[in-house]
Each structure stands twice: as C-alpha cells, then as structure tokens.
Amino acid sequence: MNRFVQSINVNELIRPLGQLMVFSLGSAIALSGIALMLALVLDQTAVGLALQDKYNVTLYTYTLINLPQVVIDGLTIGFVYAAIALGYTMVYGVLEFINFAHSEIFAVGAFIGVEFLIAMDSSGLLRSASIGMSYLLLILAILLGMVAAGGLAVTVERVAYRPLRGASRLVPLISAIGVSFLLQDVIRLVEGLTTGDFNRIFPSFGNFDQRLNFGKLALGATNINLGISIKSIIVIVAAMLMLIGLNYLVNATRIGKAIRAVAQDRHTASLMGINVNRIISITFLVGGLLGGAAGVLYALKFTRIDPFVGFFPGLKAFAAAVLGGIGNLTGALLGGIVLGMLETFAGSYMGVFTMGAAGSEYKDIFAFSILILVLIFRPQGLMGENVGQKA
Amino acid sequence: MSLLSLNNVHSHYGHIHALKGISLDVNKGEIVTLIGSNGAGKSTTLRTISGMMHPTSGSITLNGVDISKMDPHAIVLAGLGHVPEGRGIFPKLTVKENLEMGAFTVTDRQAVEERMEYGFTLFPRLKERVSQYGGTLSGGEQQMLAIARGLMLNPSILMLDEPSMGLAPVLVELIFDIIKTLNEKGTTVLLVEQNALMALSIAHRGYVLQTGEIVVNDSAANLKMNPLVQKAYLGMD
Numbered sequence: 001m002n003r004f005v006q007s008i009n010v011n012e013l014i015r016p017l018g019q020l021m022v023f024s025l026g027s028a029i030a031l032s033g034i035a036l037m038l039a040l041v042l043d044q045t046a047v048g049l050a051l052q053d054k055y056n057v058t059l060y061t062y063t064l065i066n067l068p069q070v071v072i073d074g075l076t077i078g079f080v081y082a083a084i085a086l087g088y089t090m091v092y093g094v095l096e097f098i099n100f101a102h103s104e105i106f107a108v109g110a111f112i113g114v115e116f117l118i119a120m121d122s123s124g125l126l127r128s129a130s131i132g133m134s135y136l137l138l139i140l141a142i143l144l145g146m147v148a149a150g151g152l153a154v155t156v157e158r159v160a161y162r163p164l165r166g167a168s169r170l171v172p173l174i175s176a177i178g179v180s181f182l183l184q185d186v187i188r189l190v191e192g193l194t195t196g197d198f199n200r201i202f203p204s205f206g207n208f209d210q211r212l213n214f215g216k217l218a219l220g221a222t223n224i225n226l227g228i229s230i231k232s233i234i235v236i237v238a239a240m241l242m243l244i245g246l247n248y249l250v251n252a253t254r255i256g257k258a259i260r261a262v263a264q265d266r267h268t269a270s271l272m273g274i275n276v277n278r279i280i281s282i283t284f285l286v287g288g289l290l291g292g293a294a295g296v297l298y299a300l301k302f303t304r305i306d307p308f309v310g311f312f313p314g315l316k317a318f319a320a321a322v323l324g325g326i327g328n329l330t331g332a333l334l335g336g337i338v339l340g341m342l343e344t345f346a347g348s349y350m351g352v353f354t355m356g357a358a359g360s361e362y363k364d365i366f367a368f369s370i371l372i373l374v375l376i377f378r379p380q381g382l383m384g385e386n387v388g389q390k391a
Numbered sequence: 392m393s394l395l396s397l398n399n400v401h402s403h404y405g406h407i408h409a410l411k412g413i414s415l416d417v418n419k420g421e422i423v424t425l426i427g428s429n430g431a432g433k434s435t436t437l438r439t440i441s442g443m444m445h446p447t448s449g450s451i452t453l454n455g456v457d458i459s460k461m462d463p464h465a466i467v468l469a470g471l472g473h474v475p476e477g478r479g480i481f482p483k484l485t486v487k488e489n490l491e492m493g494a495f496t497v498t499d500r501q502a503v504e505e506r507m508e509y510g511f512t513l514f515p516r517l518k519e520r521v522s523q524y525g526g527t528l529s530g531g532e533q534q535m536l537a538i539a540r541g542l543m544l545n546p547s548i549l550m551l552d553e554p555s556m557g558l559a560p561v562l563v564e565l566i567f568d569i570i571k572t573l574n575e576k577g578t579t580v581l582l583v584e585q586n587a588l589m590a591l592s593i594a595h596r597g598y599v600l601q602t603g604e605i606v607v608n609d610s611a612a613n614l615k616m617n618p619l620v621q622k623a624y625l626g627m628d
Contacts, residue, residue, distance in 0.1 A: 261492050268479030273467035273496035
C-alpha cells in the first residue's frame with residue numbers, strides 16, 4: 001500500500017487542478033471585466049435608460065447581480081465542452097484526423113444514461129430513492145453512458161477508420177461524417193421503434209434541482225445572491241475529476257507514455273514493441289469514455305435530449321479544441337472553459353446590451369466566429385504547436 | 392544456424408518491385424554490413440525485416456522463428472532491435488522517457504535501470520541531458536540516444552540504419568567505435584551504411600546491394616579489395 005502511494009506522481013494531480021483553476025478564474029475575471037465595462041459605458045445611453053424605465057435598475061447593477069450565476073453556468077458548460085474537446089484532440093494527436101463522429105458518441109452516451117434513469121423511474125425506484133441511492137443511480141447512469149460511448153468509439157475506429165489508415169487524409173474524414181449521420185439516424189430509429197418519442201427527458205429525482213444558497217453579498221446598495229445549483233456542482237466536480245484523471249493517464253502512466261510516443265512517431269513506436277493498433281484503440285476508448293460521461297452530464301444540466309443533441313456541443317467542442325490548439329490536451333481544457341464562459345456571457349447579456357435586438361439565440365455566433373478567427377490568425381491555437389508534430 | 396536469415400525475399404511498394412529476391416544471413420556475434428547507393432533497397436531490407444512492410448514472397452527467420460508475417464511490435468518481442476533511419480527520436484519525450492520507451496516491453500524494472508546505466512556509460516553525454524526533450528538534442532546526441540534506446544531491449548540482433556547520416560566526422564568515428572565495442576561485448580549487428588569505408592572497417596562480412604539485388608557477398612577484407620566496390624562505393628579508380 002505504501003509503495004502504491006509512493007508511486008503516485010502527486011505533481012501530475014496538482015498541476016492540472018491548478019491549470020483548471022487558473023483557466024476558470026482567468027476567463028471569469030476577464031469576461032466579467034468586459035461585461036461590467038460595457039455596462040458602465042452603456043448605462044447612460046438608450047440601452048441603460050430603457051432598462052431603467054422597465055425594471056427601475058441601472059444596467060451596471062443588473063450586470064453585477066447576474067454575474068455569479070453567469071460565471072457558474074459558464075463554468076458548467078465550459079467543463080462539458082472541455083471533456084468533449086479532449087476526445088477530438090486526443091484522436092487528432094494520435095491520428096491527425098478529426099473524428100467528426102465524436103459528437104454522436106457523446107449523444108449515445110447521453111441517451112444510454114438517460115434511458116437507464118427513465119427505466120429506473122418507471123420501475124418506481126427513483127421516486128422512493130434516498131439521497132444516497134439517487135447519487136448512486138446517477139453515478140451508475142454516468143458509468144453506463146461512459147461504457148457505451150467508449151465501446152462505440154472503439155468499434156467505430158475498428159470498422160470505419162482502421163481499414164482506411166493508409167488512404168489520403170480526406171477519406172477517413174468523409175467516413176467520419178458518414179458515421180456521424182448513421183449514428184444520428186440509428187438513435188432516431190431505435191428511439192422511434194422502442195419509445196415512439198425522439199425527445200427524452202432526464203427524470204427529476206434526488207436533490208439535484210435544489211440550490212445551495214450562501215447568502216447575499218452587499219455591494220453598496222445592491223445585494224447579490226450567491227448560490228449554486230447542486231446540478232452545476234455535480235457537473236463541475238465530475239468533469240474536473242475526469243479531466244484530472246485523463247491528465248494523469250497521459251502524463252504519468254506507461255499507457256500514457258505509449259500514447260504520446262504513438263502521437264509523435266507511430267512507426268518508431270512500433271519498433272519499440274508498442275502495439276500501435278491497441279494504443280489507437282485505447283485512445284478512442286478514453287475519448288469515448290469522456291464523451292459519454294459528458295453526454296450524461298449535459299443531459300443532467302439541460303434535461304431534454306434528442307438524437308441531434310450531439311451536433312452543437314460537438315461542433316463547439318471542436319471549436320474549443322481548435323482554439324486551444326488541436327492535439328494539445330491542456331489547450332482543450334483552456335479552449336473548452338473559455339468558449340463555455342464566453343458563450344454564457346454572450347447569451348446572458350447580449351439581449352440587454354442590444355435592447356433585445358440580438359438575444360441569447362445568437363450566442364452560437366461567438367463559438368464559430370472564434371473558430372474562424374483562430375483558423376485565420378493563429379491556426380496552431382492558443383497553446384502553440386501540436387503534440388504530434390516532429391521537432 | 393544463423394541468427395537472422397533472409398531467403399529469397401521480395402518486397403513491393405505498390406507496383407514498384409523494391410527487393411528482388413534478397414538472401415542473406417547474419418550469424419551470432421557478427422557485424423554484417425549492407426552497402427549500396429541511394430535507392431538500392433538497403434532501408435527497405437531493414438524495414439521488411441522489422442515488419443514495417445511485409446515481404447510479398449520469401450521467408451525471414453529470427454532465432455529459427457519465421458517473422459515474415461508478424462507485426463513490428465511482435466518482431467521486437469522476438470528479439471530484434473531496429474535503430475531506424477533518421478533516428479526516430481520522440482521529440483517531445485525526455486531522454487529518460489525515450490530510453491524507457493525502448494524498454495516498453497520489459498517488465499523487470501531492475502533490468503531497465505541497469506540497461507539505462509549501461510547506455511549512460513557508453514554515452515555519458517546522454518546522462519547530462521537526461522531530462523531534456525529528445526527534440527532539443529544535437530544530431531549526434533540523437534544518434535547516441537537512438538542506439539542506447541535500441542539496446543534497452545537487450546536485442547539478440549541490433550539493426551542500424553545509416554548511423555553516420557548527417558554527423559560530423561569526429562562523431563561518426565565515435566559512433567562506429569561504440570558499435571564495435573558493443574559487438575565485442577556480444578551484440579550481433581546488421582549495419583546499413585552509405586559510408587562504405589567506415590562500415591567495412593568494422594564489419595566482418597558485407598553484402599553489396601544494387602537496385603534490389605545482392606550483387607556481391609564476401610568478407611569485409613575482400614570487399615575492400617573488390618574492384619567493383621572500390622570503384623562504386625569507395626571512390627577509388
């Protein structure tokens with residue numbers, strides 16, 4: 001036992017935790033600053049006056065009051081994006097190929113988890129479940145979603161990508177898009193045949209919908225409610241555990257070292273006695289596990305899922321991976337958090353700042369504008385070169 | 392019986408017939424060199440032996456086991472060490488991690504430590520750079536690392552592909568001295584080299600490859616005297 005404890009590389013556990021903190025705090029502070037500044041500037045204009053007229057509150061105060069909730073929502077969705085983005089970035093690191101079917105792997109994870117809970121619900125188990133039991137069931141749902149998504153990711157690689165390994169780079173990409181459509185329709189078909197309904201609702205149980213309130217923060221005459229919903233805590237904590245676990249796997253274990261070696265030079269790695277195909281399968285498995293868990297967490301947070309639920313989170317996570325620097329794990333964390341934050345800030349404040357001309361439905365503009373801007377001005381992403389590149 | 396034996400091996404890149412019936416033997420304790428000009432098929436021969444490409448016909452045996460249809464990682468387990476052309480250093484792994492990768496299949500941790508120490512005694516420079524990224528090493532240091540990494544498995548035969556490529560003459564001599572020392576300590580070596588003079592100075596026997604075929608096969612001393620070799624590869628008239 002003692003030797004086991006000694007063999008744990010504590011540094012590799014603390015470092016990613018620190019990175020997550022820095023990325024979260026940094027993007028929260030930067031975006032809050034921008035939002036508050038905009039609010040101050042717009043306060044005396046028609047925007048501020050309209051708000052004053054309607055709700056008798058200055059724009060600055062309105063922005064400030066909403067800030068804690070916006071930051072927490074941004075973090076929640078940011079961590080989900082980061083978990084999905086890691087799936088894209090790991091596969092890209094090893095194969096230099098974008099697995100466009102990853103968004104459907106995420107969706108399958110969400111459906112398996114939700115269907116399990118719906119089954120539990122209809123058997124009456126959820127309603128009678130104690131708090132401890134409901135957490136156990138939630139964890140079980142997440143694990144089921146992970147296993148299903150992980151197994152699916154490995155199968156997709158085996159069936160649709162591996163036979164195309166030697167082909168030009170466009171060919172597996174097209175195959176991935178095909179797999180993506182196929183999986184969407186398979187979900188639709190299966191759900192249609194078995195339940196007759198494409199839209200599935202995450203059952204309400206346990207204490208996940210409650211809010212923890214930490215009281216009020218008085219800033220002058222304004223009182224800011226400090227609180228967080230239990231759902232958000234669960235999503236953030238679960239995602240953090242996964243992200244740290246993944247970082248540990250890649251940086252501090254034998255398998256992780258083999259993954260990095262395959263990413264850097266596949267042929268030489270095989271000369272070291274590494275079974276390259278197995279490492280590629282493991283990479284897809286890990287990406288799928290993360291994606292599946294992210295799917296169930298996404299369903300927990302947003303309640304309603306449909307067969308196309310993977311499309312937007314998948315695209316945005318892809319944008320996040322590109323923003324951070326595709327192929328770079330730390331970059332995927334940074335990109336996911338920044339994108340989730342930015343999008344939530346935009347969704348929350350754009351409506352007020354533009355006097356309702358451009359509401360929260362336009363928030364998707366930001367993710368994809370960023371994708372385009374990064375591709376034009378910094379194609380290697382924020383975190384620099386990709387891990388697979390040769391020196 | 393020879394340690395490594397190729398019998399009438401043919402290899403193709405698509406429609407290109409790269410190896411046209413290669414037969415060669417490496418006996419235990421020998422240094423055998425393959426010499427030939429660019430495109431003669433030297434690297435292809437090594438790649439075919441190590442399983443990075445599979446022969447279209449013919450057999451390859453290592454320690455009596457047919458390895459011609461095995462995958463590279465399985466051939467490594469059968470006892471083959473391959474230091475590839477261009478060295479194949481992992482640029483974003485440290486020197487230590489590169490060496491550990493070389494011993495990926497070795498579970499005996501003490502053996503790994505010992506072999507790493509042995510590598511450091513061969514190339515003290517590597518010890519100074521142990522926590523540096525492989526990509527930051529000079530060409531000569533990368534070649535040292537590649538050889539040290541190839542030894543981490545304690546292979547029954549070590550194949551070296553152009554170890555002198557891109558190195559300063561003084562480093563070439565150092566590398567060849569080390570190869571000779573390794574051989575004297577019992578490592579069997581199959582050496583591919585464009586620098587035929589250097590290769591023949593340490594090898595016991597040699598094969599001359601021309602456009603995918605072996606044209607001469609003799610002892611190193613005789614090859615140095617062979618008019619064809621002198622004219623084509625040693626720059627003599």
